[in-house]
Amino acid sequence: MKKLLVCFLTLCMVFTMLTLLGVSASAATEVAEVTVGEETNTFETFADAVTKAQQNEGATLKLLCNVTVEEGLEMGGTYTLDTNGYYIYVKAPLTFSTGVITITSTATATDTGIVTAEGIAQKSPIVMQGGNLKVNSGRIVSGDTYAIQNLGTGKLYLSGTPEIAGGVYAAYAGTVYGNDGAAENAVAYTGNVIGVSCGWTVTEETPVVVNATEGKFVISNLDSSKYVSNFNNGTLGIVKIAYYSWIVTGALFAIAALLLIVTIVKTAKHKARMKHYAILPVLPYIGYVTDMQFIFLCAAAGTLLLSIIVCISTLSRQKKKEAAAKAAKANAKKKPAVAAPVVKEAPVVEEAPVALEAPVVEEAPVVEEAPVALEAPVAEEAPVVEEAPVAEEAPVAEESPVAEEAPVAEEAPVAEEAPVVEEAPVVEEAPVVEEAPVVEEAPVVEEAPGTIVNTMVEDSSGAEKLVIAETDATGNIVYSTYKKSFTARMIQAPADVQERYEILKNALLSYKKVNARISWSYESFKSGRTQLAKFAIRGKTLCLFLAINPAELEESKYNITDVGSAKKYETVPCRLRLTSKRSVKWGLELIEMLAGKTELVKNPKFTAQKYLADYQSTEDLIAQNLIKKI
Numbered sequence: 001m002k003k004l005l006v007c008f009l010t011l012c013m014v015f016t017m018l019t020l021l022g023v024s025a026s027a028a029t030e031v032a033e034v035t036v037g038e039e040t041n042t043f044e045t046f047a048d049a050v051t052k053a054q055q056n057e058g059a060t061l062k063l064l065c066n067v068t069v070e071e072g073l074e075m076g077g078t079y080t081l082d083t084n085g086y087y088i089y090v091k092a093p094l095t096f097s098t099g100v101i102t103i104t105s106t107a108t109a110t111d112t113g114i115v116t117a118e119g120i121a122q123k124s125p126i127v128m129q130g131g132n133l134k135v136n137s138g139r140i141v142s143g144d145t146y147a148i149q150n151l152g153t154g155k156l157y158l159s160g161t162p163e164i165a166g167g168v169y170a171a172y173a174g175t176v177y178g179n180d181g182a183a184e185n186a187v188a189y190t191g192n193v194i195g196v197s198c199g200w201t202v203t204e205e206t207p208v209v210v211n212a213t214e215g216k217f218v219i220s221n222l223d224s225s226k227y228v229s230n231f232n233n234g235t236l237g238i239v240k241i242a243y244y245s246w247i248v249t250g251a252l253f254a255i256a257a258l259l260l261i262v263t264i265v266k267t268a269k270h271k272a273r274m275k276h277y278a279i280l281p282v283l284p285y286i287g288y289v290t291d292m293q294f295i296f297l298c299a300a301a302g303t304l305l306l307s308i309i310v311c312i313s314t315l316s317r318q319k320k321k322e323a324a325a326k327a328a329k330a331n332a333k334k335k336p337a338v339a340a341p342v343v344k345e346a347p348v349v350e351e352a353p354v355a356l357e358a359p360v361v362e363e364a365p366v367v368e369e370a371p372v373a374l375e376a377p378v379a380e381e382a383p384v385v386e387e388a389p390v391a392e393e394a395p396v397a398e399e400s401p402v403a404e405e406a407p408v409a410e411e412a413p414v415a416e417e418a419p420v421v422e423e424a425p426v427v428e429e430a431p432v433v434e435e436a437p438v439v440e441e442a443p444v445v446e447e448a449p450g451t452i453v454n455t456m457v458e459d460s461s462g463a464e465k466l467v468i469a470e471t472d473a474t475g476n477i478v479y480s481t482y483k484k485s486f487t488a489r490m491i492q493a494p495a496d497v498q499e500r501y502e503i504l505k506n507a508l509l510s511y512k513k514v515n516a517r518i519s520w521s522y523e524s525f526k527s528g529r530t531q532l533a534k535f536a537i538r539g540k541t542l543c544l545f546l547a548i549n550p551a552e553l554e555e556s557k558y559n560i561t562d563v564g565s566a567k568k569y570e571t572v573p574c575r576l577r578l579t580s581k582r583s584v585k586w587g588l589e590l591i592e593m594l595a596g597k598t599e600l601v602k603n604p605k606f607t608a609q610k611y612l613a614d615y616q617s618t619e620d621l622i623a624q625n626l627i628k629k630i
Contacts, residue, residue, distance in 0.1 A: 031067060035060045046073075046088075053079040054099075062106075069094065075101060076131055082106050083138050088114045090125040096154070097130040098596050103162075105138035113139025113163070124149045124166075128156065129602045130595065134180055135162045136187065142166035146197065150175050152602045153507065153592050158194065159187040167195035167220055170208070174585075178212030178234075188213050195220040196236075209236040241290060249293070252300035259307035263314050466618065466627065481630045485520050488626040489537045491613045497542050498612045500578045501535065504544060504587045506608040508533055511600040531571040532594060541579060544587050545572035546594050558586050 032049035033042045036056040043049040046067045053061040054077035061079060063086040070091050075081070076098035085107025088094075094114070105113065114125045124145050126133070130152040136159045140147040147166035150156050152175075156168065159180035170176050176196055179186040189212070196208055197220040209217045214231045222229060222238065230239040466482040490501065508514055508525045514532065516525050522536040534545040550562035550573055564573025576587055594600075621627045 030064045032061060032063050035062070050075060050077075053077060053081075057099075063088070077101065080104060083113055088125075090114060090116055090123065091120050093124055093127040093149075096126065096128045096133050097152075097601060098599070100132045100134065102134040102136065103138060103140070104136050113141060115139070115141040116143065124169075128152055128154050129604070130154050130592070132157065132181075134159070135164070136160040136180060137162050139163040139165065151199075151604055153510075153588060155181065157181045158189040160189065161191040162189075163191065164194050167197060169197045169199060171199035173198075173200055173206035173208065174210055176209045176217075178209050178216060178236075181211075186211065189216055191216070193218055197221045207235045207237050210234070212236050242293070246293065246296075249296045249300045252297075252304045256300065256303040256307040259304070259311045263307070263311040482622065482627050483630055484621075485626045485628075486522050486535070486537065487518060488621045491616050491621065491626070492618075493537070493540075493542070495612070497540075497578075500584050500587075501542055502611045503584055504578070504591065505535070505611055507588055507591050510603055510606040510608075511595055512603045514600065527598065527600060530598065532598065533591070534569070534572050538577075541577050544576045544578055544590075545569055546574045546576070546590055547572050548574040548590065548594055548597070550574045558590060559583070560590075 029044045030042050031044055031046055033040050034049050034052040034056070036052075036059045041052065042064070043052065046063075046069065049061050050073065053059045054075075057078045059079040060082060062082040063084045066087045066089065068089040068091065072092040073094055075094050075096050078099040078101070080102045081104070083103070083105045085105065103114070116123050116125050124142055124147065125140055126148045128148065128150040132155045133148075133150075134157040135148075139162065141163070142165065145166060146169040147164045148156060149169045149171075151171045153172050155175055155177055156170070157177045157180050158164065158168075159178075168176060179188045193216060195218050198208060200206065208219055208229075211234050212231075217236050219229050219236070219238065225241075227238045227240055230237050466484065468480050468482060470478050470480055490498065493501075505516065505523075509516060511527070513527050514525055515527075516523060522534045524531065525533040530547075532547050536543050536545065545563070550560055550564070553560055553574065558576065561575045561577075562573055563569045563575045569575070574590070576583060576590065578584060578587060595602075618627060622629075
């Protein structure tokens with residue numbers, strides 16, 4: 001009986017343990033679920049759930065329990081991550097490189113979210129290397145470093161009331177937004193104050209947070225001795241403190257003091273009293289200065305303005321008094337003094353018949369007898385301009401309309417029409433017109449061969465040509481055509497064009513395995529054998545050509561042109577003209593779009609380079625074979 005009882009109890013214990021193990025196993029399988037449309041699947045591991053969400057754009061990944069990420073996990077894709085009131089303990093960062101990911105929490109619990117695991121120091125739970133990230137609720141916490149690090153040019157959108165404990169690091173300007181980025185009815189961030197650390201060289205023109213609510217963001221690493229933060233039209237930026245205003249203030253005070261001294265001396269000399277005093281005016285606010293600087297600057301400017309008014313008005317009254325005193329003295333004299341013989345002597349002007357005797361020019365038959373200008377067939381025989389058919393024979397002139405537009409050779413016939421001088425005898429009286437043939441000889445071109453006649457000629461490919469007047473061994477003028485290389489055009493480009501080129505070139509080279517190569521007409525960028533982009537200059541405008549289908553951007557904000565019909569641009573048919581700061585911003589966004597399409601990855605070790613070139617003359621560039629003769 002005892003043996004039977006023992007066997008029964010043993011069976012009961014085994015059955016109970018199997019039941020507990022079965023419950024535990026079933027609980028372990030429900031880590032997360034992914035919803036695609038109306039279909040929902042559950043997964044045993046968080047990594048499998050992320051893979052499923054990445055494969056289905058618009059999916060929703062919802063946590064069903066707390067999760068620990070042991071190794072780094074790539075989260076790139078376009079889907080929604082719902083923490084659902086649970087934790088993601090991060091021992092290695094979650095990286096976001098592509099797509100648009102939205103992090104939210106549908107649960108009411110506030111003490112949840114993505115956090116750095118205990119004992120893990122200097123690890124951010126989220127690292128952005130590209131793509132866009134939207135956070136509208138939940139928590140992202142890091143006790144030792146930044147909660148979110150944005151190392152790429154992707155956009156970080158913060159909206160609603162999420163908790164970002166540890167702040168945000170942005171490697172590029174204008175990549176942090178204070179709303180969800182929606183074009184209409186955008187939701188602004190209204191949570192606690194978030195510190196943003198700038199990872200670029202601080203300047204006055206770079207925005208830190210865009211579309212922000214005032215007071216919700218602060219700049220963490222701002223050098224308060226040189227800069228102050230400034231909130232303007234929804235953008236948190238940086239303004240430099242104008243220390244030079246002290247120099248301006250001192251100069252204004254010095255000038256004001258000098259004017260006051262001059263006024264006092266003049267007043268004392270003429271025994272007049274200063275009666276012009278006024279309250280110091282307030283100068284308009286120009287630039288950013290501290291409150292103390294502004295007060296002293298206003299005082300100095302006001303003193304200067306007051307001194308100028310007093311000086312001018314006092315000296316004006318003194319001059320009037322002196323004039324009145326002189327007039328009184330003149331009236332006090334006798335009549336002889338009134339009959340000033342100056343009026344009688346004035347006829348000197350009438351007696352000076354020089355203007356009437358001037359006909360000496362008519363009597364001077366020297367001009368008529370000196371037919372040198374007429375006999376000297378220099379003007380007629382000097383058909384150098386007419387005989388110089390180089391412009392007509394040179395096929396370059398036919399390809400480039402500049403030779404036809406160059407009015408030098410066509411306007412020269414004015415010398416032939418000059419025979420009007422013989423028909424109009426008036427010209428004989430004014431021999432200056434006869435001497436005018438100097439214009440026909442115009443030796444300026446002969447004395448200064450090599451002068452650039454026109455630099456605005458372009459061939460069918462958009463390459464700029466130069467037409468230069470040169471003198472050959474016989475003294476004839478020959479027009480030669482030169483062609484500029486892309487390098488030469490960049491060297492002679494304005495500073496703003498070079499700055500746009502530098503920004504976008506660094507943006508392209510910031511991706512791994514992207515190389516640049518400069519040819520004669522343009523600069524191209526490739527990843528392996530894949531053509532990505534080209535730079536070229538059309539006229540005086542820098543253009544960026546990208547390997548993006550222009551049809552995809554027809555209804556977008558980007559002002560692009562489809563140039564795919566040209567053979568050399570068929571691989572990069574999307575052209576963007578870089579004419580302003582806004583076009584540069586568009587260029588950065590299009591490059592980021594191109595990187596997403598071609599699966600380019602940001603190079604975290606990339607350092608921006610300087611590509612601004614010093615200006616060189618055309619002669620120097622010809623000597624370096626950067627401008628070649630055709």
